[in-house]
Amino acid sequence: MAKPSVEIVGIFSDMHVATMNPRVFNLAEQWVRDVQPSHLVLNGDTFDLGEFSRYPKGTSKIVSAVHEIKEGVRLINGLAKHVGKITMNHGNHEARWERMIGGEDARKYQGLLGLSFMEQCRAHGLNPEIGWAKESATSPSIEIVRGVHIRHGDKQSGRFGGGINIATSRLARNQGRSECLGHHHTAQIAYRTALGHSSFVMAMPTMSLPQDFCTDPNWQYGWSVLTVIRRPHMRTVVQPSLVIVEDGVATWGGKVYQVKP
Numbered sequence: 001m002a003k004p005s006v007e008i009v010g011i012f013s014d015m016h017v018a019t020m021n022p023r024v025f026n027l028a029e030q031w032v033r034d035v036q037p038s039h040l041v042l043n044g045d046t047f048d049l050g051e052f053s054r055y056p057k058g059t060s061k062i063v064s065a066v067h068e069i070k071e072g073v074r075l076i077n078g079l080a081k082h083v084g085k086i087t088m089n090h091g092n093h094e095a096r097w098e099r100m101i102g103g104e105d106a107r108k109y110q111g112l113l114g115l116s117f118m119e120q121c122r123a124h125g126l127n128p129e130i131g132w133a134k135e136s137a138t139s140p141s142i143e144i145v146r147g148v149h150i151r152h153g154d155k156q157s158g159r160f161g162g163g164i165n166i167a168t169s170r171l172a173r174n175q176g177r178s179e180c181l182g183h184h185h186t187a188q189i190a191y192r193t194a195l196g197h198s199s200f201v202m203a204m205p206t207m208s209l210p211q212d213f214c215t216d217p218n219w220q221y222g223w224s225v226l227t228v229i230r231r232p233h234m235r236t237v238v239q240p241s242l243v244i245v246e247d248g249v250a251t252w253g254g255k256v257y258q259v260k261p
Helices: 022-035 065-079 097-102 117-121 164-172
Strands: 005-012 039-043 085-089 131-133 140-143 147-150 180-181 186-194 196-205 222-230 237-244 249-252 255-258
Touching: 005 022, 022 065, 022 222, 022 255, 039 147, 065 085, 065 117, 097 117, 097 196, 097 237, 140 222, 164 180, 164 196, 180 255, 196 237, 237 249
Parallel strands: 005 039, 039 085, 085 131, 147 180, 180 196
Antiparallel strands: 005 222, 140 147, 186 196, 222 237, 249 255
């Protein structure tokens, strides 16, 4: 029997660069350098853009959208050196750009280059080989393999904080597809099996620090992984896993990653 091929897909969801927890990103960066996944998906809300929000932030040291974009581009370009490819998904925080770019206070736009958020990132040096996805009715997800989809989640699973059983609720509605959802900062995996075929929904953790608008959040911190197993003349199998950070430690694949000073 031919040996199956294995691909590793990393998913960093809800990084929120301006309010990102540096300890969590430190571990995620270690994982990327060690594993060198074939594909890394930045699954929406990679940027926070808190300047365009009515909600108090409380932990951001970044004072302008341009500052955050430059910092995010630096981090993303660094990750790109260790992965096969990167796809950036558009989340509801990136959507703030398009909603607010016509605002009355022009001072917040000083130094900006281009109008769309993708143009901003490119203008500030984002690696041109990095892909960009934006969810819509005609293109609602990033399909990793047939039947396995990655979505930011704000358009599929309701408003932020809308439920505690995100994975099982979505699993009952998705007609046998497997989905990975961000947006809620909650880590869950649920399976459903019918006619010998199992599908899953994975709700994914965040990399953001707690914020003043939610002072005691039920958020989990870390990232997610899909192991894609391709076998000749057989159905491709995809196994989801969650990498949860606790006290500066994360584990995956039998390895322990600890925060470096």
